[in-house]
Amino acid sequence: MSITSVFNFTFVPWFRSVAPYIHKFRHQTFVVGIAGEAIAAGKLPSLAQDLAMIQSMGVKIVLVHGFRPQVNEQLRAKGHAPKYSHGIRITDEVALDCAQEAAGQLRYEIEAAFSQGLPNTPMADSTVRVISGNFITARPVGIVDGVDFQHSGVVRKVDIAGITKTLDMDAMVLLSPFGFSPTGEAFNLTMEEVATSVAIALQADKLMFLTEIPGIRTRPDEAASEDNPIDTELPLAAAEKMLAELPRPTQPSDVGFYLQHCVKACKQGVERSHIIPYSVDGAILLEVYVHDGIGTMVVDEKLESLREASPDDVGGILQLIEPFEKDGTLVKRGRSEIERDIGNYTIIEHDGVIFACAALYPYPEAKTAEMAALTVSPDVQGQGDGERILKRVEQRARASGLDSIFVLTTRTMHWFIKRGFAPVDPEWLPEARKRKYNWDRKSQVLVKKLST
Ligand SMILES: CC(C)(COP(=O)(O)OP(=O)(O)OC[C@H]1O[C@@H](n2cnc3c(N)ncnc32)[C@H](O)[C@@H]1OP(=O)(O)O)[C@@H](O)C(=O)NCCC(=O)NCCS
Incomplete structure (x- = not known):
């Protein structure tokens, strides 16, 4: 058998096996949260290629980027140490400046990544229109246990109509972890909270986090091993139970950090939330278009x-x-x-x-x-x-x-x-x-x- 016929023999069934997923996800809405660490690790070009391909198959995408390492880098360059309390950044004037600079820089990088189109690359002939905007209204975290969080905020409202109209124009919505108060003040938010709030407000079909952790293991507090693999599907009730038994997560590398947001989204109507490792090339394609996926999916299956x-x-x-x-x-x-x-x-x-x-x-x-x-x-x-x-x-x-x-x-x-x-x-x-x-x-x- 020639090489060509061997290739045809494997390619055709493979491509057909993906078809049901392509049909299923057309017109669905995915909210994708990318950890700032993924961008710092140089994963943006390949992520942009994969997301552009998913969008071209009819999926509406809201992309939320994180910027934790980028803000910390700016702070260090200015001779300041990042300050945290209760697992939340304390955003003073300097940190706010750094966050705004980091967000501006990242937006340019992301827009540039989606504008690639060189011949013979997966982005050839792709046209991804990326639109950002003031879609998030925020309020301050305020003073908690005597700690003033200053310009750190939480989501107060999501402009659903604005995002929906933008998605209906076949554009990708890009959000930075920022929100504005009715007085015009800017607040530094977390990528995880923005992505979760937007997914809930839109009643998105999927919320996906591209993270530094590979997913959730069957016994989450034990090391990876043959008999402690990644749980590819975690029913909501099991995820809630697991979360209750884990120590309160404060760092993105803590097992429960992304899980808590997945559980929240699932409980409020987002049927599927995913934790996917950005370190695996094509992880998002594997999660969406392959039966068992690669990370962990928390699913509300009417238990x-x-x-x-x-x-x-x-x-x-x-x-x-x-x-x-x-x-x-x-x-x-x-x-x-x-x-x-x-x-x-x-x-x-x-x-x-x-x-x-x-x-x-x-x-x-x-x-x-x-x-x-x-x-x-x-x-x-x-x-x-x-x-x-x-x-x-x-x-x-x-x-x-x-x-x-x-x-x-x-x-x-x-x-x-x-x-x-x-x-x-x-x-x-x-x-x-x-x-x-x-x-x-x-x-x-x-x-x-x-x-x-
Ligand atoms: C096999 C069985 C459990 C599947 O349950 P189900 O809820 O219909 O399965 P799902 O909805 O998850 O999957 C449905 C798909 O499986 C396909 N399917 C159903 N029976 C099948 C069979 N015998 N062989 C191959 N595919 C089959 C359906 O055509 C459908 O395909 P589609 O999604 O492309 O339309 C169910 O058909 C059944 O109870 N069959 C009789 C008992 C039986 O055979 N049990 C297995 C004993 S070992």
Whole structure:
């Protein structure tokens, strides 16, 4: 086979696999917060290329830049040390001057980055109109516990109409962490607060932070390891619980620093908030257009309906899976078997009716688990419930320190392959499971590795 045909063979399915995301995100609004550290690390040109491409696929983008290191650098150049209290900068006259200078400089750099268009670069023929403005009204932080924060402020109001009109002109909105009071005074804000407030005010589809941290780990206060990977999807309730258990974050490198803003946005109607590492080239493309993403997504998935099963759910589960047992899609399980294993089940329930279920049977000696009886009621199939329950089962497996999950299926292979499973020989199965494998049924075994 020639190199060209090999390339075509991989490129075409790859490009097609991205198509559903392109369709889904067209006309959606993303608010993207870029930490000043990312710009200081020289990531602006590639970030601009990626954002220009996302915008060209019909996504409306509000970009908020941070400037913490740039302001500190200006302060140091003037012989001043940055001052903080309660994790917030104290903006005196000198710091305000430095912040204004840093913001001006960064705006020029960002506008310049979006104006690139050299032939043979990803920006060739791109036209990104970047518009900034006085879209944020601020008020002072004031005096807290006797500390006067002077020109440090918090967001009071977002000019939703102004931002929406600008986005409707197909322009990208660029915001600096500044706001103005009705008396014309300027206040220094934080990038994280501006991005979160704008995402909430616009009811954006996504809030994304490009940060120095790689995402949130399953056990956030422990070091990175094979069995403590980045949690690619964190349900809102789990994120809130995690935040409550972590020490109060004050530095951007603290685990809870960005997480607290993601949780706030999620609780106020922004369904998905992401923490993405800027150190990975193309991180934002990987997060948006690849199924599992690369950072952590906090998601409000109406948790009251997605939960672990209790003995009261046995009847509902039986009712749900029976038709699929009858037509041979699922292996038959009796009431007593489900009763015995009820703790292994995860379900989705709406108004007292069970619409989806799946069970997880661990084989700890092989650091794996079988996901069995994955079923979504025919009334609600195709709405993402299958995927939602799979994510939760993966999370349960990860929390138990397992490396992979596997399924046995006769008819649903492609659904699993699309979600990161790969076929393996039945010989791969843990010994205890192999003994029960029904060689006549010829089920396909598929495995998904959980570590990232
Ligand atoms: C497989 C199943 C759990 C998926 O649930 P779901 O909520 O419909 O899934 P999602 O909404 O997350 O995904 C829907 C997508 O999967 C596709 N899909 C559904 N069944 C499929 C199958 N057997 N093979 C391949 N793709 C399938 C749908 O066409 C849809 O594709 P689209 O998004 O391109 O339109 C559900 O169809 C089901 O309960 N099937 C019967 C039981 C079963 O087969 N269980 C697996 C036993 S191992």
